[in-house]
Amino acid sequence: MDGIKDKAAIVGVALSEFSADSGKTELRMSCEVIKAALDDAGLVVTDVDGLVKQSEDASDEHAITSSMGMGNLTYFGEVKWGAAPCAMVLRSAVAVAAGSAKCVVVYRAVNGSSKLRMIPSMKTSGQMSTSDLLQWTFHSPYGLMTETGSVAMLVRRYMHETDAKAEQFGWVTTVCRENGARNPEGLYYEQSITLEDYLASRIVVDPLRELDCYKESDCAAAFVITTPEMAKDLKQPPAVIRGCAQSMVGETERMNSYYRPDIARLPEVGRVAERMFRMAGVRPQDIDVAQLDDAYAPLVPLQLEELGFCGRGEGAAYCEGGDRIRLGGEIPLNTSGGSLGEGHIHGMNHVVEAVRQIRGTSTGQVKGAELALVATGAGGPAAGLILGR
Amino acid sequence: MAMQYIEGIPLLRPYVDHDNKGFWDAIREHRLVFQKCKDCGLIVHRPRPMCPQCLSTERDWAPSEGKGRIYTYVDFVYQNASYPGIQVPYVVVVVEMLEGVRMISNMIEESAADIYIGMPVEVVFDDIAEDLTLPKFRKAKE
Structure with missing residues (x-):
């Protein structure tokens, strides 16, 4: 089971400032941090052909492409929940290894401190997601909320x-x-x-x-994943x-x-x-x-x-x-x-x-x-x- | 001390759908039931559309004996980390029922100092509003 071993590399990363109040939209934070991750790698927007985001993230792919002038995506999609960061790397690496994309950007921006999070999501059918349904029907009435x-x-x-x-x-x-x-x-x-x-x-x-628990902050992060061949000639060691x-x-x-x-x-x-x-x-x-x-x-x-x-x-x-x-x-x-x-x-x-x-x-x-x-x-x-x- | 719901803040109500309606209908009548597969007999909680053991969609509602033991519990002591509509402190428990399933609930009277993992409990029905009953628990004899 070698799978995707050595078939993809992280070549650019960026983190925005952590703060209590970013004063920015999450979309702007996403765009800025994606640009920073590409700069870190020595790549430009036109190199990007894949985007992977977390489902709970507010900034949809099309908002990123239209804000950043990304013209040619061949791969995009979402990953859910707390495992998402490594799972988004997996998804991107699989896409790169399979040739569905050559350069995938993973991004996430959250105004976790300045904006309320955790609002239950209604899906497009008007049906609550099954996770939220379980929470609201069998846990929340007893005050098991956070x-x-x-x-x-x-x-x-x-x-x-x-x-x-x-x-x-x-x-x-x-x-x-x-x-x-x-x-x-x-x-x-x-x-x-x-x-x-x-x-x-x-x-x-x-x-x-x-002090057992994290504190919410406003922050954004992105990483760039590409093929080992492309990784060779970039700014950073892969x-x-x-x-x-x-x-x-x-x-x-x-x-x-x-x-x-x-x-x-x-x-x-x-x-x-x-x-x-x-x-x-x-x-x-x-x-x-x-x-x-x-x-x-x-x-x-x-x-x-x-x-x-x-x-x-x-x-x-x-x-x-x-x-x-x-x-x-x-x-x-x-x-x-x-x-x-x-x-x-x-x-x-x-x-x-x-x-x-x-x-x-x-x-x-x-x-x-x-x-x-x-x-x-x-x-x-x-x-x-x-x-x- | 009994749990206190703070007036003016909405109660959190279960979201009743085709899969869990049988459970909540029974609770309204002060009966605790669990979903039981009509084909293989597996009892599950929470309700779900298909039996995870035999994939049957034929379901029944089997009466519970209403008895179990505390499996784990938490004590909400800080209002900012709990639901604002319930006065802290309040205890939320996971009860392992004799039928082998677990349910989330509250203790109706006991505070955190009175309870422990493994404590025997039995179900009681708390009519917290004219149209809302919740199954809760109290200490039972060993």
Whole structure:
């Protein structure tokens, strides 16, 4: 199963400023960040023949093409939910490997802080989407409304099954903020925290604290994916896609899968790991640096377990003290800060950071990093990516 | 302490469709039922158009014994991270029913300090509005 191994590369990336209020439309942010990613690669708008967006993103493809003068798309489409960043890379890489497009741009822009998000979508038929229907019919009437509430359900059960403790989860946030404190482009530059700060932060939905959870921000991100041949002559060293996979299994739901036999696991992440490691022909211990989904700190230990960096039930203890997951440790995590320590753009910045690691340009650079892993989506559908030189 | 719905903020109502109507019709009559496949007998919750085991679309509504155990729960303690129409704190539970299915619900009286994973519970019907009943739970004998 080599699949798309080495058949596509990320050659350009860009992140806008993270802010509380961008003062711009999401469409403008998308256009600006796409231009920046193309500049980074040394490509121009007329090189682009593919666009991939996240379903929840407001800026449709035709608005991008008409704003940017893109005249010739041969491939475009959407990917859904929290796993989208790596899943969009997969979709783009498949298109490039199959010859449906030569140069695909993935983009996402969200005014998450200045505008309200999470408004249920009515589809064109007037029928609510099935995800929203489940939410509104069987969860919302009981006041189970927020993402934080649904993640807390899983975390409570995980703590019950494994003896994981808040003090251990706190090290995830502490290390992410330590990394974010080095990153002048992030929201938390020079703002590291201590474990005591974490423990003192307000309980929002017990057992989750405020510092377990990402904060909304306004931001946009884009990456450019092309063929290895085209990648050779561009401005940046390519980050070659070695392994990439997505997964949905029985009783996977959009966010948290309350109805499956064991909700305190992330079987989708396990399947993604199996597929992408096999495709890349590497093992967890070969990975130099990883960017995991840290929208909620307690989900990081579960991902470490599913990805094979430690055994079942050992994830929280693995994070304790921070030494194994910080720079210089066994597997440095979220080296630009991630959602908790850089800013939240739904995992897009995690892909950008993995590319920086491969180029050697991160503010939290792992010396000589050759293999960088990204995981997006934890609790629902998942996707993952292994990048190499 | 019983859950308090804040006046003036709309109650969140289930979106009833052809697939889940049988469940909500029974709840109105203070009966808890789960979807049961007429062909292979598999019981599922939440309702769905097809049996995931045998792909039959012939469905029945099987009465539940109304008993189960707390599988997991959360305590909404901060109003900004919860539904504004319900006074915090309020507890949301996932109950594993004797029939083997799980449902999301609330505890009718107990607060978070009173409950634990594995606690036996039984269903009660809370008429929260003239035209809206929700199945909720209370502590049951071991």
